[in-house]
Amino acid sequence: MPRTAGRHFLQIPGPTNVPDRVLRAIDFPTMDHRGPDFGELGKAVLAGMKRVFKSTKGEVVIYPASGTGAWEAALVNTLSPGDRVLMAETGHFATLWQKMAAKLGLGVEFLPTDWRHGADPEAIDAAGHPALYMVDTISSLASIDYRHDEWGVDVTVAGSQKGLMLPPGLSFNCISPKALSASKSARLPRSYWAWDEMIANGKTGYFPYTPATNLLYGLRESLTMLLDEEGLDAVFARHQRHAEATRRAVRAWGLEVLALDPREYSASLTAVLVPAGHDADRVRKIILEAFDMSLGTGLGKLGGKVFRIGHLGDFNDLALMGTLAGVEMGLTLASVPVKREGVRAAMEYLSDCAKAPARRAA
Numbered sequence: 001m002p003r004t005a006g007r008h009f010l011q012i013p014g015p016t017n018v019p020d021r022v023l024r025a026i027d028f029p030t031m032d033h034r035g036p037d038f039g040e041l042g043k044a045v046l047a048g049m050k051r052v053f054k055s056t057k058g059e060v061v062i063y064p065a066s067g068t069g070a071w072e073a074a075l076v077n078t079l080s081p082g083d084r085v086l087m088a089e090t091g092h093f094a095t096l097w098q099k100m101a102a103k104l105g106l107g108v109e110f111l112p113t114d115w116r117h118g119a120d121p122e123a124i125d126a127a128g129h130p131a132l133y134m135v136d137t138i139s140s141l142a143s144i145d146y147r148h149d150e151w152g153v154d155v156t157v158a159g160s161q162k163g164l165m166l167p168p169g170l171s172f173n174c175i176s177p178k179a180l181s182a183s184k185s186a187r188l189p190r191s192y193w194a195w196d197e198m199i200a201n202g203k204t205g206y207f208p209y210t211p212a213t214n215l216l217y218g219l220r221e222s223l224t225m226l227l228d229e230e231g232l233d234a235v236f237a238r239h240q241r242h243a244e245a246t247r248r249a250v251r252a253w254g255l256e257v258l259a260l261d262p263r264e265y266s267a268s269l270t271a272v273l274v275p276a277g278h279d280a281d282r283v284r285k286i287i288l289e290a291f292d293m294s295l296g297t298g299l300g301k302l303g304g305k306v307f308r309i310g311h312l313g314d315f316n317d318l319a320l321m322g323t324l325a326g327v328e329m330g331l332t333l334a335s336v337p338v339k340r341e342g343v344r345a346a347m348e349y350l351s352d353c354a355k356a357p358a359r360r361a362a
Helices: 020-026 036-052 067-076 092-103 121-125 177-183 195-202 213-230 232-253 280-291 317-333 342-361
Strands: 009-011 059-064 084-088 107-111 134-136 155-159 170-175 269-273 293-297 306-310
Touching: 009 306, 009 317, 020 213, 036 059, 036 170, 036 213, 059 067, 059 195, 059 213, 067 092, 067 134, 067 155, 067 170, 084 092, 084 121, 092 107, 092 134, 170 195, 170 213, 177 195, 213 232, 232 269, 232 317, 232 342, 280 293, 280 306, 280 317, 293 317, 306 317, 317 342
Parallel strands: 009 293, 084 107, 134 155
Antiparallel strands: 059 170, 155 170, 269 306, 293 306
């Protein structure tokens, strides 16, 4: 295959681009995971993750696993066979979590949506039940403001490959005292996913089994970048800025954002509907071949209907402009009827945002 010059634009909604600093940290020599140095590393990353969850007073556990593992851990540690769970059909991954719950022997009530709206709080609250509250933040943690304790969440699920700027391979549960209490009487089988041994070992920074040592090196570096150098509030503002610029580009092209309620817009990705008669996967293929850029596919019932632009992780204004330029050129090559005004709309918005701090400094 001929070489393609320049870097590949990985603009799927995860895995995201891994910063060079994090890659270099992962490249450190592997250490003894029972030695004293590893204990210090373990305590450091657990403490850092508590800060990411907005200084939670709950427990945090880190699994060598994908986000799917953290889904399973959330369920098997808190529930018993036949327990009823209420879930909302907000998209492909909500559907997968629902299927997992059913396979584990849980009774699932699945609230339907059209995948263009989020969960309806009123419909959920109508249950009037003091149920455990579980939230999947795999595509949002460390990209969008999230407050485990303040919002009354009992189990938060997260993964390493998105806002945390790492490769896939680590997943997380943040656990409230209520959820921890429920785990004492839960009867779903669990061994690898059991919280009790993870929490007990984590007190001294260790794991009950061999951890993903080199990914934890990378996590320590990414936490330094997010928490101590850029700061979470600045990270969140950056993601909101890029999301708004992307939505302005989509509208200027004359296309639709999938989400219909502005309160439910994502700051980490934007799903774009292609007009009827056009195939979103063909658009993605043309963009990959012409401009060496990967966009996210439509999943489940959105297959062929949308492409997804990831704008999260280690990402800045110029990277976004390159991304949107590639999309605009690709839509034209794919003969999708669009106005060539999206890049300009995004650029004007980002320029205005850049002027604002200068005005404040003056």
